[in-house]
Amino acid sequence: MTNNSILRLAIQRKGRLSEDSLNLIKESGIKFSSGTGKLKSKSRNFPIEFLFLRDDDIPDYVADGVADLGIVGENVALEKGKNIDIVKKLGFSKCRLSLAIPKEAEYLGLQYFQEASIATSYPKILQDFLDKNGIFADIHEISGSVEIAPSIGLASGVCDIVSSGSTLLSNGLKEVETILNSEAIIIGNQQMSDEKKSILDKLLFRIESVQKGKNNKYILLNAPTEKLDEIIELLPGMRSPTVLPLADKKWNSIHSVINEDEFWEVIEKLRNAGAEGILVVPIEKMIL
Numbered sequence: 444m445t446n447n448s449i450l451r452l453a454i455q456r457k458g459r460l461s462e463d464s465l466n467l468i469k470e471s472g473i474k475f476s477s478g479t480g481k482l483k484s485k486s487r488n489f490p491i492e493f494l495f496l497r498d499d500d501i502p503d504y505v506a507d508g509v510a511d512l513g514i515v516g517e518n519v520a521l522e523k524g525k526n527i528d529i530v531k532k533l534g535f536s537k538c539r540l541s542l543a544i545p546k547e548a549e550y551l552g553l554q555y556f557q558e559a560s561i562a563t564s565y566p567k568i569l570q571d572f573l574d575k576n577g578i579f580a581d582i583h584e585i586s587g588s589v590e591i592a593p594s595i596g597l598a599s600g601v602c603d604i605v606s607s608g609s610t611l612l613s614n615g616l617k618e619v620e621t622i623l624n625s626e627a628i629i630i631g632n633q634q635m636s637d638e639k640k641s642i643l644d645k646l647l648f649r650i651e652s653v654q655k656g657k658n659n660k661y662i663l664l665n666a667p668t669e670k671l672d673e674i675i676e677l678l679p680g681m682r683s684p685t686v687l688p689l690a691d692k693k694w695n696s697i698h699s700v701i702n703e704d705e706f707w708e709v710i711e712k713l714r715n716a717g718a719e720g721i722l723v724v725p726i727e728k729m730i731l
């Protein structure tokens with residue numbers, strides 16, 4: 444029996460998910476020591492314990508209840524994950540799982556892979572994709588350095604993780620199909636106790652306020668009084684913008700919050716409407 448009043452979160456020990464996972468926890472105000480080589484660490488100010496593991500092992504540990512939660516790529520969750528819940532998408536470690544073939548080969552469509560051999564570390568996701576598309580291929584499972592398979596005559600194509608595509612290119616390959624778009628996610632055990640679920644709710648609340656903060660900017664600007672209404676129209680604000688008079692009656696200071704996605708567009712409209720002295724400040728946490 445694991446202790447019910449503490450959550451166990453499995454994080455990748457060393458790799459592409461580690462740093463962003465640890466940062467997310469730290470930004471959520473959860474303090475713990477993560478010295479190198481440590482396999483376990485308990486927070487000093489939140490009922491959570493961390494297990495540092497290889498990412499491939501995390502889905503099984505979560506399914507078995509050795510850990511209640513884990514942070515992994517969707518690619519790993521789909522490939523290895525059985526009996527786990529997807530709790531939350533985290534928006535970092537974005538990459539895709541793609542099919543690639545030798546650069547010089549002609550590609551006219553998925554039929555290229557009919558009866559072909561494909562090297563991959565993701566046999567399950569690949570098999571599902573091929574089945575859905577009516578392609579019969581020989582899947583060659585290898586655990587690493589998949590991209591060299593065609594050049595050593597092991598396979599005529601590969602199915603592997605891509606982010607910029609430079610690894611494929613330097614191995615003489617070109618990307619031809621995307622099978623899955625992936626990002627880091629929190630996965631969870633399906634039989635968590637109510638006590639653990641309520642700690643999870645608190646954790647998610649913190650993570651969401653950090654994420655909202657990152658997706659928004661605090662903006663301060665000066666607006667001429669005669670343009671005030673027009674400028675306020677352009678600013679959503681959390682309820683509505685704050686307007687403060689300046690000592691000079693012809694000017695006002697306006698404070699508001701803008702979403703990252705519409706940021707540059709709004710700034711341009713504000714300038715055109717006569718706003719001056721625009722300051723943009725990052726938001727650490729945002730609670731609505």
Ligand code: ATP
Pocket residue numbers: 455456457458459460496497498499515516517518519536537538604605606607625626627
């Ligand atoms: P481990 O030793 O823990 O098994 P690994 O070598 O399997 O690590 P990493 O290369 O650290 O795994 O990648 C971890 C996850 O990060 C991948 O499963 C994927 O979701 C994501 N990822 C992989 N490559 C990239 C990339 N180039 N950019 C962004 N995210 C990536």
Ligand code: MG
Pocket residue numbers: 497498499
């Ligand atoms: Mg791994």
